[in-house]
Amino acid sequence: MKRFYSRAAIILSIAVVAFIVASCNSFKKTPVSVVPQPGSANFATTVFLGNSLTAGYQSGALYESAQEYSYPAEIAKEAGIANFEQPLISDPGIGGLLEITNLSGPVITALPSSGQPLNSTLSRPYNNLGVPGALVYDMIDTSSFTAKAGPPRDNPFFQIVLRNTALGNSPVAQALALHPTFISVWIGANDVLGYATSGGTIGTDPATHSLPTDIPTFTYLYTTMMNALLAGAPNAKFVIANIPDVEAIPFFNTIPPVVVNPATEAPVLVNGSPVPLLVMRHDASGNLYAGQANPLYDKILLPALSLELKGVGIPAALGGTGTPLPDSLVLDSLEVSKVETAIAGYNSVIQSVATANPTRVALVDAYSVFNNFAANGYTDPATGVHLTDSYITGGFFGLDGIHPTDQGYGYVANMFIKAINTTFGANLREVNLAYLPGSIQLAKSSPSQSKWPVIPLSDWGRMLKIFQVSNMY
């Protein structure tokens, strides 16, 4: 009997051990490969062409910490693109990185442009060829890019991104020199943004230099650029994006065109009605005059705030100086309509390129995506993290009111990824916005009595210079 129990115990034990061992075949650390299906696209050599949005410009500067979260960098991570190189610039970058130095206000100041290129010896073109300030013209302009660092453009980024004519004498030439299998193009915003951010005073129209690039010129330049790329990389697939509505960015929609009580931040009411700001604006025939802002259609630009704090634009009866805000800080209803006409014309051209090449070109409808974002914001379904287009608090746009934050660029990356997946049958995962770090610079500082966001005009001037392009032809 004792032998029976003994054997039974041993057999039972062996059975249990066997069960345990059989259950544990996966205790080792092994690679987890999540390689996306590229569909009919091939991301082996991918190059991104564009402007500051493509470069990863943020809060007034191009700097390494933001470039790591540029939408090209995010797409490269999701597509598994090896050897993805960007023209990194050490923090705080170049351009004058804006920083909140006091939340009570808040007070915003620019850091010095003391960044240095970190990756300038790369012996081939960068995968991210986005150049802050670039126009569609610059994509195919083969004249000296070094000269663009001097007057009138004073734009240092062409030299930093393109570096050496031996790598190609234009962004398109450098892109093709990589023998790309996939090309992303998001260009054209500056052809209207330069006009808009100057309050309609400076333009890129070759005839007048005071209007957006005219649509025939844009059409010629854009199609020439795309034809060069389509022919130069005959097997490559493309993703191209159209131009967002400027009304969808805080630079144009943060400052209301009416007088606001700094204490309550509510509009001042006289006889029950809000009081329009005094502005320089155009009448229907295009004549400039000093008058009241159109509260429905005029856009007061973000930099007007520093003047408004000094009483400019506010009637003398309400304690202001009674002098109007200058033309350069007001995008009046006439100018808004010119901006909208230009954008519609550009987007029609961009659409037609996509339509003509349905198997090779995916189109990102940035215009609709940004308008939808402006209307509804974005709520992360998993975490509830919520982004809106509000200045500073919205979390989507950085302190320059024009360029996205890390999360904003993640959203942009997803806009591209959706189009790529749909058109090419790929299955790239989208960027998880909830776990991207906050990127609006916040410094410690002493308290201030200021009630409004203060950005010194000199800082805005430096920052906006790259958009305010003139005489470049």
Place this chain on the structure above:
Amino acid sequence: MASIRKLFASLAIIAVWASSAFAGGYQLNETGAKATAMGGAFVARADDPSAIFFNPAGLSYLKGLNVMLGGELILPSTTFRSLGPISTQTDMNSISFFPPNAYVTYSMDNGLGFGVGLFTPYGLGTDWPTNWPGNTIVTKITLQTFYINPTISYSYKHLVSIGVGFDYVLGSVGLAQKVATPFTTEPTATLKGNGNGSSFNFGVLVTPVKEISVGFSYRGRANLKATDGTLSFSDLGALTGQSQFANGTVSTSVPLPATWFLGVAYKGDRYSVEADYQWVGWNAYTSLNLNITQGNTTNEKSIVGDYNNSYIVRVGGDYKISEMFTARAGVFYDKNPIPDMYLEPLLPDADRLGLNVGVGVNVTHNMAIDASYMFLPFKQRTITNSAIGFNGTYNTTANLLGIDISYRL
């Protein structure tokens, strides 16, 4: 411009708490070095003072006054790899824990036994780098419990013994995480609370023949109720003074699930073996509710876990080398209770394999030292459907060293 005054009203404090939980398989069964060395397969033997934990019916078979004191050094190591074609790895900070155990028992010749035990059957700690990708979920979490367990047992003719006990539970919980803001400044939110609770346990030990014993023990669910916990913020920088970051109070109740052991043991002249099945009632964790009060505002956050009941299969034995030395070994397989979608870096749990060895030394007639070593590999676990959108691969191993000193009068 109205938005400027309410500049931070929209900063989502909700994001702070949306994904917090003291979650997961935070059970610890390593409450005695002798039992641990045999893979925790001990309910049918329960022949040292840790019987108070494993099976209080075993108290009747101890002799005289026994005191046992020791603890378990736990050294876990976890890595997280993000999911994607280009993956980044985060190594958890190295941490160690030493949950102690202490038992005093007295057994009379008439079959009555008494005792009181102090041990830590539930506990948890994770410590991630403060700048890691999941820092808005957790940077640091601790859960400590102490069970004070007075016990009584009675045996009838060495055939059947029963034991019952009462558990008074003391505990503390702590959680630190970064607050999601649009800014480069990342404040740290810290939640701390102390609580208490109660439960009971009982056990049965049947010895139909001298060589065979069958044991069953049960410990009921306790709820660790913390009513006056604190919420505080640090690393605020320029965000100091914003009302979202005012100190607050927190109350919550952490479930400490019921568990039972069923085992059979065979005792030979020089060796013994035992096989156990342990059930753990993890479906007690459906969600954790946190009531957070800041100023006049109270928010309740419910964190869904929907854990499954789980089990542990154990087998182990010992071999008496001499009067002085006994060698021990055991293995167990521990099925984790957390559904994939609710697995979070708070507790990167996975199915575990416990490989145990140990030795017992009778230093003198009255004094013994038991030591155990456990290697505890976790299955690699890849999450692709996280409810909070935090997907990736977790790998964990742990080394555990146990020691107990027993003194018998």
